[in-house]
Amino acid sequence: MKKSIVGASRAAVAALALLCLLVSTAQAQAAADPLPSWNEGPAKQAIIKFVAATTTEGSPQFVSPGARFATFDQDGTTWVEHPIYTQVVFALDRVVVLAPKHPEWKTTEPFKSVIADDREAMAKFTTKDLEKIVFATHTGMTTSEFSAIVKDWIAKARDPRWHRLFTDLVYQPMLEVMQYLRANGYKTYIVTGGGQDFVRTYAEQTYGIPPEQIIGSALEAEFSYNDAGNAILMRPPKLLVNNNFSGKPEDIYLFIGRHPQAAFGNSTGDREMLEYTQAGGKGALMMLVLHDDPTREYAYGPAEGLPASNVGTFTQALYDEAKARGWNVISMKKDWNRIFSFDK
Amino acid sequence: MKKSIVGASRAAVAALALLCLLVSTAQAQAAADPLPSWNEGPAKQAIIKFVAATTTEGSPQFVSPGARFATFDQDGTTWVEHPIYTQVVFALDRVVVLAPKHPEWKTTEPFKSVIADDREAMAKFTTKDLEKIVFATHTGMTTSEFSAIVKDWIAKARDPRWHRLFTDLVYQPMLEVMQYLRANGYKTYIVTGGGQDFVRTYAEQTYGIPPEQIIGSALEAEFSYNDAGNAILMRPPKLLVNNNFSGKPEDIYLFIGRHPQAAFGNSTGDREMLEYTQAGGKGALMMLVLHDDPTREYAYGPAEGLPASNVGTFTQALYDEAKARGWNVISMKKDWNRIFSFDK
Numbered sequence: 001m002k003k004s005i006v007g008a009s010r011a012a013v014a015a016l017a018l019l020c021l022l023v024s025t026a027q028a029q030a031a032a033d034p035l036p037s038w039n040e041g042p043a044k045q046a047i048i049k050f051v052a053a054t055t056t057e058g059s060p061q062f063v064s065p066g067a068r069f070a071t072f073d074q075d076g077t078t079w080v081e082h083p084i085y086t087q088v089v090f091a092l093d094r095v096v097v098l099a100p101k102h103p104e105w106k107t108t109e110p111f112k113s114v115i116a117d118d119r120e121a122m123a124k125f126t127t128k129d130l131e132k133i134v135f136a137t138h139t140g141m142t143t144s145e146f147s148a149i150v151k152d153w154i155a156k157a158r159d160p161r162w163h164r165l166f167t168d169l170v171y172q173p174m175l176e177v178m179q180y181l182r183a184n185g186y187k188t189y190i191v192t193g194g195g196q197d198f199v200r201t202y203a204e205q206t207y208g209i210p211p212e213q214i215i216g217s218a219l220e221a222e223f224s225y226n227d228a229g230n231a232i233l234m235r236p237p238k239l240l241v242n243n244n245f246s247g248k249p250e251d252i253y254l255f256i257g258r259h260p261q262a263a264f265g266n267s268t269g270d271r272e273m274l275e276y277t278q279a280g281g282k283g284a285l286m287m288l289v290l291h292d293d294p295t296r297e298y299a300y301g302p303a304e305g306l307p308a309s310n311v312g313t314f315t316q317a318l319y320d321e322a323k324a325r326g327w328n329v330i331s332m333k334k335d336w337n338r339i340f341s342f343d344k
Numbered sequence: 345m346k347k348s349i350v351g352a353s354r355a356a357v358a359a360l361a362l363l364c365l366l367v368s369t370a371q372a373q374a375a376a377d378p379l380p381s382w383n384e385g386p387a388k389q390a391i392i393k394f395v396a397a398t399t400t401e402g403s404p405q406f407v408s409p410g411a412r413f414a415t416f417d418q419d420g421t422t423w424v425e426h427p428i429y430t431q432v433v434f435a436l437d438r439v440v441v442l443a444p445k446h447p448e449w450k451t452t453e454p455f456k457s458v459i460a461d462d463r464e465a466m467a468k469f470t471t472k473d474l475e476k477i478v479f480a481t482h483t484g485m486t487t488s489e490f491s492a493i494v495k496d497w498i499a500k501a502r503d504p505r506w507h508r509l510f511t512d513l514v515y516q517p518m519l520e521v522m523q524y525l526r527a528n529g530y531k532t533y534i535v536t537g538g539g540q541d542f543v544r545t546y547a548e549q550t551y552g553i554p555p556e557q558i559i560g561s562a563l564e565a566e567f568s569y570n571d572a573g574n575a576i577l578m579r580p581p582k583l584l585v586n587n588n589f590s591g592k593p594e595d596i597y598l599f600i601g602r603h604p605q606a607a608f609g610n611s612t613g614d615r616e617m618l619e620y621t622q623a624g625g626k627g628a629l630m631m632l633v634l635h636d637d638p639t640r641e642y643a644y645g646p647a648e649g650l651p652a653s654n655v656g657t658f659t660q661a662l663y664d665e666a667k668a669r670g671w672n673v674i675s676m677k678k679d680w681n682r683i684f685s686f687d688k
Contacts, residue, residue, distance in 0.1 A: 066554060069556075143597060187556075196598075196601075197601070200601050210410060211600065211601030211602055212413075212531075212599065212600045212601060212602075214601065218598055220594070221593075221594045221597045221598065222590075222594070223590035223593050223594055223616055223620070230619075230622075230623045231593065231616065231619040231620040231622070231623040232623070233593065233594065233597055233620075240598070241598075246566075246567035249565075249567050249575065249577065250564070250565045250566070250567055250577065253487060253565045253577055254540075254562055254565065254584070254585075255556065255599060256555065256556045257540075257541070257544050257555030257556060257558065258555055258556075272567055272575065275574075275575040276567070276575040276577075278574075278575070279574045279575040279576070
């Protein structure tokens with residue numbers, strides 16, 4: 001009798017221990033960190049509190065599922081933009097590829113400097129120079145042809161520092177934010193000053209964001225027919241949408257027709273998008289990525305004493321506005337324990 | 345013994361009968377008609393076959409769920425457009441409302457004719473006249489203010505024939521198509537030559553289509569600040585997007601970045617949208633609504649001997665193109681057993 005009671009007690013204790021283990025594992029899984037690349041801190045807390053406040057029934061800031069929108073700048077916010085925007089690298093590569101068809105480029109700026117790989121001259125390119133390069137490399141073909149050219153390039157081109165595909169240089173912490181927001185009913189959009197069609201070719205695979213959720217600068221598309229009489233769209237050298245600065249909220253309104261509840265940027269070109277998001281109502285989340293980590297990525301501002309930069313300019317005025325308006329400034333150095341998926 | 349056997353047999357028969365009834369009801373429910381307002385015929389069959397072909401795994405025309413898009417013209421396709429477009433009625437009503445603030449309108453065309461309710465003169469209005477009226481009534485306020493004005497008007501204004509709210513004059517068969525497509529993973533869009541913001545105010549409630557899925561003609565939105573320093577968007581008298589004719593596929597490309605698999609229209613302004621849809625690949629569905637029912641709605645073409653009309657023109661050339669290209673022409677008279685939800 002004694003042996004079986006002891007045996008029964010041991011079995012009961014083992015069963016209870018197993019039960020506790022299962023419960024605590026379940027609890028741990030239920031509380032699993034949705035943002036593992038983020039260090040504990042005000043930035044991470046702001047994101048988590050935002051999601052809780054806008055998705056919990058009864059919360060004064062509850063947003064119904066069909067009306068949840070989050071917008072992300074790309075260059076410098078979701079992927080690397082130094083030393084120069086990826087799309088500019090593409091355009092310069094295309095000049096070299098197309099040069100044999102344009103012998104006159106050898107003696108015409110800005111093409112001459114690109115073909116000669118004259119870095120000093122290229123560093124001084126004006127907006128007009130870049131516009132000429134973009135029009136020469138992004139127009140005069142159908143929309144399908146252009147997408148195929150980009151797809152081909154983005155699958156092969158590598159950056160000069162890590163020698164990775166550019167689509168590998170996305171910020172793991174921001175991918176986690178996108179996945180976390182989507183898991184909570186948010187529609188995630190890219191809102192880029194760069195080319196809408198350029199980004200559309202890789203965004204679904206890279207960010208999980210489909211073409212209809214990419215807002216960017218866009219050429220006019222010209223309807224026409226091919227030789228078989230089938231409808232095509234050509235790309236003429238005419239800009240339809242300039243999606244920078246105040247263009248961002250204007251285009252968000254065109255595409256979405258509402259204020260987003262969350263917006264993420266990193267430079268002066270994102271200021272109006274964040275202001276427009278905040279104007280949508282209490283509980284909105286506005287965040288700016290500050291590049292303050294020269295070891296793991298790049299350091300540039302010039303806010304907070306960082307080196308000045310023409311690419312992804314984050315001025316002290318923008319920093320001060322962020323603080324005054326209650327926006328969150330993300331320090332790559334302090335807030336991210338991992339920047340790239342390939343970081344150890 | 346005999347009585348109980350008979351009793352048991354009767355009970356068994358009753359149970360079997362009930363079982364058969366349940367089974368057949370279940371089968372009937374499973375096969376419930378998703379398009380009850382449509383009569384059996386080639387148009388209805390085309391829709392059902394399209395959905396089966398594009399949503400059945402293993403079908404050569406299978407389209408993955410994230411890539412399913414259907415676009416609907418509005419005026420004359422999803423709601424009534426005769427005697428004149430609803431948005432024009434809105435604009436003319438606004439002229440009368442705003443007239444006290446514009447004493448000069450009493451002696452200036454086209455406002456003079458509108459204020460005097462001169463039907464003969466209004467019937468002769470040119471595009472330039474309408475543009476002046478639209479700019480005078482749709483601009484100079486914020487986007488929020490404009491939406492509130494439309495919301496207020498659309499909740500009260502009634503049509504001259506059925507004396508219904510305009511949002512009641514939607515075509516029940518087309519609502520069923522939208523619901524059926526959405527139930528099968530399709531994103532439904534309105535693609536209208538009318539105003540995007542006008543349609544956005546009621547489309548979610550009326551069609552189940554949210555603001556980010558409304559493509560239409562659009563003014564530029566101008567970013568600014570109100571007196572409290574908060575971001576606003578103003579409506580200047582500048583057209584950004586003209587969403588008619590070739591503008592439709594160009595704007596579908598801007599907003600969606602892909603060919604839709606299904607497109608529905610009713611006039612020459614929808615031709616390029618249907619051509620662009622067909623160019624997306626085999627298995628696409630292109631449908632045009634022909635207004636051939638003067639008793640229950642309006643008859644106009646001039647295709648197939650119907651009376652000519654400047655509003656929702658369906659030419660013989662468009663009809664012939666539809667037949668040549670394998671598009672489906674919907675006869676309101678033959679294909680729809682109910683037009684409006686309030687039809688008996």
